[in-house]
Amino acid sequence: MGHERRPCDVAIGLGCHDLGVAAETAALYLDGLVRRIVFTGGPNPSRPELFPRGEAVHFTEHAIALGVPEHAIHQEPRARNTGQNIQFSRDVLEAAGIEARSVLLVTMPYMERRAFATCRKVWPEAEVVCASTPMSLNDYVKSIGDDKLVIDSLVGDLQRVIEYPRRGFAVAQEVPETVHDAYQRLLADGFDSKTLN
Structure with a gap:
């Protein structure tokens, strides 16, 4: 999204x-941009063996190991999709009596746009700033260690950017023709394991 990082009430x-999301969220806290963090997510549907106790639990443990104090972290361990990540995180904050007017949404690099569109739909009154670990596609593929998983995920994410507004899950965004053409070529080449049925 190219958002400038700035102080927000909470990071989600x-x-x-990608455990890098937890590391980037921790770095943003340690840099003083937020005072509260919510880690959200249950067991990962793509790789359940990766975080057997759920994404929120493993992300919390990683952030604490990186120096974030436990009292600054809230967990939301039930979400199974991005809309739930945001809605359930909002519920956790409200239950804790924390007013969040601005949200620093931390995602994988290729997911910022979809996360932004989802948050604008689910939490329209919040100011949303997106962040991810800044890195090239090649470096990101190396960090994950599975080029097909990354490309399949990119394709699935773009499909959701296109389709979810029609389903009422996200606000609409413009998809340039060159991006749409590349998406069609990748689908034709079989990068479709993360697409909607």
Whole structure:
């Protein structure tokens, strides 16, 4: 999204297969941009063996190991999709009496746009700033260690950017023709394991 990082009321680290999200969220806390973190997510549907106790639990443990105090972290361990990540995190904050008017949404690099569109739909009154670990696609593929998983995930994410507004799950965003053409070529080449049925 190209958002400038700035102080927000809370960071929400969205659960996924990438522990780098927890590390980036921890770095944002340690840099003083937020005072509270919510880690959200249950068992990862793509790689359940990766975080057997759920994404929120493993992300919390990783952030604490990186120096974030436990009292600064809230967990939301039930979410199974991005809409639930955001809605359930909002519920956790409200239950704790924390007013969050601005949200630093931390995701995988290729997921910022979809997370932003989802948050604008689910939590329209919140100011949303997106962040992810800044890195090239090649470096990201190396960090994950599975090029097909990353490309399949990119394709699935873009499909959701296109389709979810029609389903009422996200706000609409423009998809340039060149991006749409690349998406069609990747689908034709079999990068479709993360697409909607």
